[in-house]
Amino acid sequence: MTPELMWIVIAAAVVVLLVVFGVLLLRKPKAPKGGYQGTRDLDDVPGLDEGEVAEDRPVSTLERPESARGRLARLRGRLAKSNNVLGKGLLVLLSRERIDQDTWDEIEDTLLMADLGTDASLELVENLKKRVRVDGTKDPAQLKTMLREEMLALVDPTLDRSLRTESAPGKPAVVLVVGVNGVGKTTTVGKLARVLVAEDKDVMLGAADTFRAAAADQLETWGARVGVPTVRSEQEGADPASVAYDAVKAGIEQESDVVLVDTAGRLQNKAGLMDQLGKVKRVIEKAAAVDEVLLVIDATTGQNGMTQARVFAEAVDITGIVLTKLDGTAKGGIVVAIQRGLGVPVKLIGLGEGPDDLAPFNAEQFVDAIID
Numbered sequence: 001m002t003p004e005l006m007w008i009v010i011a012a013a014v015v016v017l018l019v020v021f022g023v024l025l026l027r028k029p030k031a032p033k034g035g036y037q038g039t040r041d042l043d044d045v046p047g048l049d050e051g052e053v054a055e056d057r058p059v060s061t062l063e064r065p066e067s068a069r070g071r072l073a074r075l076r077g078r079l080a081k082s083n084n085v086l087g088k089g090l091l092v093l094l095s096r097e098r099i100d101q102d103t104w105d106e107i108e109d110t111l112l113m114a115d116l117g118t119d120a121s122l123e124l125v126e127n128l129k130k131r132v133r134v135d136g137t138k139d140p141a142q143l144k145t146m147l148r149e150e151m152l153a154l155v156d157p158t159l160d161r162s163l164r165t166e167s168a169p170g171k172p173a174v175v176l177v178v179g180v181n182g183v184g185k186t187t188t189v190g191k192l193a194r195v196l197v198a199e200d201k202d203v204m205l206g207a208a209d210t211f212r213a214a215a216a217d218q219l220e221t222w223g224a225r226v227g228v229p230t231v232r233s234e235q236e237g238a239d240p241a242s243v244a245y246d247a248v249k250a251g252i253e254q255e256s257d258v259v260l261v262d263t264a265g266r267l268q269n270k271a272g273l274m275d276q277l278g279k280v281k282r283v284i285e286k287a288a289a290v291d292e293v294l295l296v297i298d299a300t301t302g303q304n305g306m307t308q309a310r311v312f313a314e315a316v317d318i319t320g321i322v323l324t325k326l327d328g329t330a331k332g333g334i335v336v337a338i339q340r341g342l343g344v345p346v347k348l349i350g351l352g353e354g355p356d357d358l359a360p361f362n363a364e365q366f367v368d369a370i371i372d
């Protein structure tokens with residue numbers, strides 16, 4: 001090798017080393033395992049803009065989730081847009097010059113198409129029919145009021161829809177989230193963590209969906225965005241009950257207020273599902289009581305969703321329903337069908353893919369969004 005060539009090789013090597021060193025220096029810090037456990041209040045973190053979005057976030061870019069109050073008002077447009085056909089369709093039918101049996105049949109069909117279910121649809125039509133006959137009214141405003149009242153009665157504003165997330169002394173509240181895969185379970189757990197963080201609660205996540213490693217990664221990312229740690233197993237196919245137990249133990253040790261446990265729904269048969277969910281619940285109860293079992297149902301799946309709901313309700317005592325994807329369906333009537341079918345209230349609704357697009361369910365606002 002000539003001396004000139006040797007100098008060129010040395011110069012090239014120095015340039016390569018400088019580039020590699022530069023890249024290493026510029027790389028963002030990696031999230032610690034288990035998420036961030038430090039401060040999560042924007043007020044505690046200088047130089048942060050509200051609503052800032054980042055992927056791999058160090059502690060200084062934690063997000064401040066929107067408070068749950070008023071979310072449904074913000075998301076009302078999405079509910080109204082997708083369920084417009086139902087509300088407007090009914091009002092058009094009711095404001096016909098003559099409301100004869102054919103019109104009532106059309107009203108019933110509209111309700112059935114919105115997944116209200118046969119019994120509820122019949123009941124609504126019969127009640128409206130009676131009131132229209134007695135009042136003899138044709139005034140659209142009055143008909144709208146009647147429709148609103150009858151629909152509200154079906155949705156039932158008297159049900160207790162509060163989430164049981166109050167901790168006992170020395171024990172966090174435990175919320176188990178169940179449902180088939182793809183309905184939006186992991187997303188819901190992530191969104192719910194944000195609702196609780198906005199209420200200033202200390203949350204712990206348990207990634208007991210061990211069928212898919214990506215599900216735990218997904219959950220961990222949700223948690224990291226708001227400073228919530230996740231207990232998970234690095235091993236795909238690990239025992240979900242043991243991960244759930246570890247999460248609750250960690251919640252007790254770290255004095256968390258609430259532990260949210262995501263589970264797997266990818267099970268081949270009913271017996272397997274019952275065994276697994278039963279075991280997860282029993283094992284958790286060795287450490288703390290399970291306060292809430294939320295069943296997540298995809299509102300776009302209609303009757304299929306009802307069938308799934310029944311299978312889960314047999315496997316474990318459901319205390320509340322989360323209806324996801326209500327932004328993408330005209331089948332808002334599923335709220336009534338599910339509540340009636342299971343005897344369990346809808347407590348939360350998903351109205352989009354955004355991190356704060358999960359709202360506490362409110363019967364009045366729900367009916368108003370459909371009818372107004």
Ligand SMILES: Nc1nc2c(ncn2[C@@H]2O[C@H](COP(=O)(O)OP(=O)(O)OP(=O)(O)O)[C@@H](O)[C@H]2O)c(=O)[nH]1
Pocket residue numbers: 179180181182183184185186187188209212215264265266323324325326327328349350351352353357
């Ligand atoms: N439009 C809309 N999409 C939603 C809503 N909730 C969840 N999704 C989407 O549904 C898809 C599935 O959500 P996941 O949370 O991964 O579902 P999962 O039930 O946990 O599925 P597995 O992890 O496979 O068991 C994602 O693309 C979510 O963004 C909602 O309320 N509205």
